[in-house]
């Protein structure tokens with residue numbers, strides 16, 4: 001597919017390289033290890049890694065682990081796995097916490113220069129005095145402490161003499177700035193918490209707006225890409241690099257976040273779903289996480305192609321979630337073996353078929369990719385068809401099986417329904433049909449035509465398996481007033497017991513197939529056992545979605 005990665009950031013990089021202001025580009029993907037990555041992160045990952053690849057630059061994976069309370073080593077490992085699975089290799093692997101010493105030294109430098117001070121105001125007082133878009137902020141009574149006093153207090157903050165929230169270090173910039181981010185932002189806070197990496201070595205932690213530019217500058221990042229919410233923080237980003245006298249000057253560029261229709265991507269919400277066991281983990285196939293998409297059966301190619309198609313712009317729009325489905329269908333069309341699967345079985349006895357006879361029928365593994373060869377499908381007197389491929393009293397235009405009607409069994413014969421056998425409750429238990437030996441698939445039979453073709457599996461030899469069908473986690477018409485947890489779709493998971501062709505017995509976790517008429521399915525790695533394969537539906541076969549013409 002055409003590389004659509006042409007975008008404004010790419011243009012900036014080309015200009016920088018041409019002008020010689022940058023000799024080799026360095027980008028970074030900087031997740032906070034406080035949750036698993038989601039499809040929105042995939043956009044940032046692809047952007048950073050693909051730009052660096054294209055211009056022979058480097059990309060670091062950097063864990064932005066400056067908030068000890070929410071972070072965990074489990075997330076670090078999961079994030080590494082997801083980035084690798086998406087197909088990328090990082091150059092440097094860093095933790096922001098490795099730079100705590102340097103960050104502290106730079107903060108001391110700011111104090112010495114009169115550019116930072118220790119403030120005793122509470123978080124709430126600071127917020128109240130920050131002013132609004134129309135009103136300037138008020139200066140803290142502690143703003144004019146002497147350099148000596150600030151140095152002493154900051155050191156004692158570090159030594160652990162003060163309780164959480166008792167003091168902060170603030171930049172001394174301008175309480176009347178029209179940009180609220182520049183009204184003496186907090187640089188350090190006290191938190192007596194154990195950090196996943198530095199343990200109890202620190203009890204003061206740098207704030208994002210102070211830490212991030214320093215992390216970038218320390219690593220020599222040339223183009224620091226972030227989402228649009230940080231546009232107003234850029235003057236502060238530049239201030240930190242300048243006032244901390246960093247040798248390397250990184251530049252921040254903002255792009256639009258990826259949002260998907262009817263999908264919530266905030267890690268906080270996703271974590272809530274996991275903690276409250278609404279889903280069976282971060283990798284539940286309904287989750288918009290990378291690990292959820294992987295378990296569902298999405299391929300790295302499909303995600304990369306999707307992200308590329310979405311492109312990069314200066315506005316954040318909401319993308320139709322069906323576009324992601326489109327790309328996995330496209331990717332699997334030629335790769336996935338075709339097979340017949342019966343999700344809701346109804347037994348059919350072919351009364352004129354010899355009792356002990358079994359035939360092996362030939363079928364292409366993938367008619368769109370003949371190189372995949374031929375598979376064999378057993379056929380005998382008893383088969384299963386899909387319950388909804390039969391109706392006792394069909395409406396007009398129903399061309400599948402009903403009493404007296406003839407249909408084609410895919411890859412096999414024409415059958416006609418003669419009898420409907422019911423149980424005591426009057427429910428259809430099985431059908432008695434007859435087949436016409438003349439009509440064998442591939443025999444060139446042209447005697448008559450039938451309008452319906454249905455799929456089936458051999459009742460004796462078919463492999464019993466479990467199918468898991470998914471729908472959106474959130475109700476489409478969710479009430480904006482209600483909390484997200486009250487807007488959950490109660491029918492987001494349907495579990496069915498059915499059958500597939502016996503040739504699927506060796507399917508391995510994450511193997512993918514196209515089930516005739518049902519769509520694409522992938523073997524679930526969590527619930528599949530040596531006794532029973534569990535298939536996750538990735539997507540149905542068809543969608544009303546079409547890619548916009550560009």
Ligand code: ATP
Nearest residue numbers: 030031032040041043044226227257258265266267
């Ligand atoms: P969330 O708000 O979902 O918790 P976050 O932005 O806090 O996400 P980080 O771990 O800080 O998550 O993000 C790492 C990188 O991924 C950042 O550079 C961020 O801008 C980018 N990113 C996060 N979400 C999206 C998104 N929806 N679209 C594009 N980039 C994103």
Ligand code: MG
Nearest residue numbers: 031032064208
């Ligand atoms: Mg974040």
